Amino acid sequence: MFIGYLAKMLLLLPVLLLCAVKGASISVKKYFPQSRIVGGATASVGQFPHQVSLKFLNSHNCGGSIISSTYIVTAAHCIALGKPPVEIPPQFLTVRAGSRHVDRGGQLVRVAEVKMHPLYDGSDNDIAVLRLAQTLRFNSQVKAIALAKRDPPTGVPILTSGWGLTRNGGNTTTYLQYTTLMAVKNEDCNRLTYGGVHESILCLAHNINNGVCKGDSGGPAVYKNQLVGVTNYVVGGCGSYNPDGFASVAYYRDWLRNNTNIALHIGMTFRKISIILCLCFIHIVWGDVFFLQPRILGGNRASEGQFPHQVLVRSTSGTVCGGSIISEYYILTAAHCVTYGSPPIKESTGSIIVKAGSTQLARGGQMLRVSKIIVHPDYDDSENDIALVKLEKPLKFSETIKPISLAEEDPPEGASVTVSGWGNVRDGGLKSRDLLFTTLTAMSHKNCNELLGYAPISLLCLAHRSGNGACEGDSGGPAVYNGKLVGVANVVYEACGSAYPDGYARVSYYRDWIVLNAEL
Known part of the structure; x- marks a missing residue:
């Protein structure tokens, strides 16, 4: 068999060489x-x-x-x-x-x-x-x-x-x-x-x-x-x-x-990693961790006022994202939610709408227009995926509309972190009509970097079991620990609900930039 194959290859080689020339x-x-x-x-x-x-x-x-x-x-x-x-x-x-x-x-x-x-x-x-x-x-x-x-x-x-x-x-x-x-x-x-x-x-x-x-x-x-x-x-x-x-x-x-x-993910970059490597790593490093609650993909329905900092960020092109209220005028979200093209170009302010104060995707809450979009100056389609949206009018705070504090440090390894959004209820599925939430587990940057092969220092990795995690439409949404905003949803690896951790922009890493540009 090998000789026959070799003979075919020798006959094919002149054709291959001709093609190359x-x-x-x-x-x-x-x-x-x-x-x-x-x-x-x-x-x-x-x-x-x-x-x-x-x-x-x-x-x-x-x-x-x-x-x-x-x-x-x-x-x-x-x-x-x-x-x-x-x-x-x-x-x-x-x-x-x-x-x-x-x-x-x-x-x-x-x-x-x-x-x-x-x-x-x-x-x-x-x-x-x-x-x-x-x-x-x-x-x-x-x-x-x-x-x-x-x-x-x-x-x-x-x-x-x-x-x-x-x-x-x-x-x-x-x-x-x-x-x-x-x-x-x-x-x-x-x-x-x-x-x-x-x-x-x-x-x-x-x-x-x-x-x-x-x-x-x-x-x-x-x-x-x-x-x-x-x-x-x-x-x-x-x-x-x-x-x-x-x-x-x-x-x-x-x-x-x-x-x-x-498969696609919540952001614009995904990576394929050997499933054997991933499963082995989780078995060794996370064998004693109990992952809590179901995924946003079919996860728990939020009650009114449970996440008063959560907003919906929509574009006229149909893009659905999440965001977090950090003051009466400013929303923190992902840069890829408010940009298009490569290199990235900011969407016009008239094309972005923010809705606050409702757990429903299509009704209720305050609808506000945007007066300014501030994208991190080093955003390059994947890294530094964070942005601020300034509202035309101030939010009216209530039991269902409140700002969230910015974390000064990351959650400790193994800590439970709550994430929420209106993203797809399954990979390739439809958006959720109701705000959903789940709990993920904080990983150390060292372990995340070893697992993924490369993880920017600005990335907060949140692990979960297979069939759990964020999905398309959850981008820009909050990750919360001890009542403070620790992350902004950026990316999932391989597919929604895969065995790999999800990537969030570290709020502690970008805190000075956020405070400066949001006039906090």
């Missing part, structure tokens, strides 16, 4: 961009921490996006050859993460497994996932990106990046480039490209001499800090007047989740 495949209408963004700008260090370079025989071939610590999403044509397509053996592939330089720096990791979409036919369903041989070490320059649940609305700006050709027929770039494209309807895309555009394709328009090119294939298209597309093809040459084609992440989201064991 020639680059992209070409069809009648679609030109697959395999090796700088046309008309782009050079990315700064850490600007696109989800971006990777996919290397074939140690040379840059395509882009890709980190969707967990062990999985990369890319285009199927980046890892397949021939018709019908045959997957390139993983031993020929490596991934470089955490560097804007195409050939040095960052983390270079081997690929252990290649999985293209089962219906990929050389053109349609052009999406694939790679399982890495080693776990990526997350830091400020290496981070996962969340998978979008829906396509971006028409006309919004979409960021795309890559190391592809700088112009049609030009040279590849050494440093990561990026540009902004615009989402268009598929029916408009059909008229522009004179052909059928499947619903699985996200069309992104651009100016002449702009867009993706060879070497950008498999790379990311990002809207509001979420991965919305995977670079597939250009029509009529790089930088032409035709829109570029991207695989819609929303369309393939279920397939991606089923083939990588990842």
Whole structure:
């Protein structure tokens, strides 16, 4: 069996080498961009921490996006050859993460497994996932990106990046480039490209001499800090007047989740960690800890006035978050609740509404407009995920509307911490109509850092048993210990209710910044 396999590989090697030299495949209408963004700008260090370079025989071939610590999403044509397509053996592939330089720096990791979409036919369903041989070490320059649940609305700006050709027929770039494209309807895309555009394709328009090119294939298209597309093809040459084609992440989201064991979370970064490592760690470190009460995912219903500091923060785009009253004018929440894009851009004050004094998602309480949004100056899509919202009018304090004090220190390891919110009642489920709460357990930063591989010093880790914890819609909400605010809901790891701890911004770490900017 091994000899037969080796013989096949020897026969395939010249084809592989030819592919490495020639680059992209070409069809009648679609030109697959395999090796700088046309008309782009050079990315700064850490600007696109989800971006990777996919290397074939140690040379840059395509882009890709980190969707967990062990999985990369890319285009199927980046890892397949021939018709019908045959997957390139993983031993020929490596991934470089955490560097804007195409050939040095960052983390270079081997690929252990290649999985293209089962219906990929050389053109349609052009999406694939790679399982890495080693776990990526997350830091400020290496981070996962969340998978979008829906396509971006028409006309919004979409960021795309890559190391592809700088112009049609030009040279590849050494440093990561990026540009902004615009989402268009598929029916408009059909008229522009004179052909059928499947619903699985996200069309992104651009100016002449702009867009993706060879070497950008498999790379990311990002809207509001979420991965919305995977670079597939250009029509009529790089930088032409035709829109570029991207695989819609929303369309393939279920397939991606089923083939990588990842899921969305309350914030915009999630990580996949070996389940064996996680379970062993919890058994050793947390074997004597009793985790209290059920999760927010189907957890206890709060009574009126039980959490008078809790508010609902909503945007006109439909985003649901939590927040905490810290004075009659100021609400503390997560930065990703009041920003969009990458790098983050603040929402307009007119698009944010705050509701206080009710446990009901859709009725009751005081509705207030916002006059000012203050995002932490070092917020970078994941770290320093904290913000202040100033209200147009002061809150009227009552039994159901009260401020909460800011903690000066973290809760001790093993302490019970109460969290609350209107988030999803289960992973992928609907928002709760009633305010729910549960109790999590404080972890030391040392233990959390060892478990996750990387945890910023600004992060408070709250552990829970599997099937417990925060979920989408709980972002920005409070974590309370001894009547004081100790955390702001930021992120869950792998999936809502997973065995991994949830991440909260440490109020004690940011206390001076909060006091200064909230005029306390």
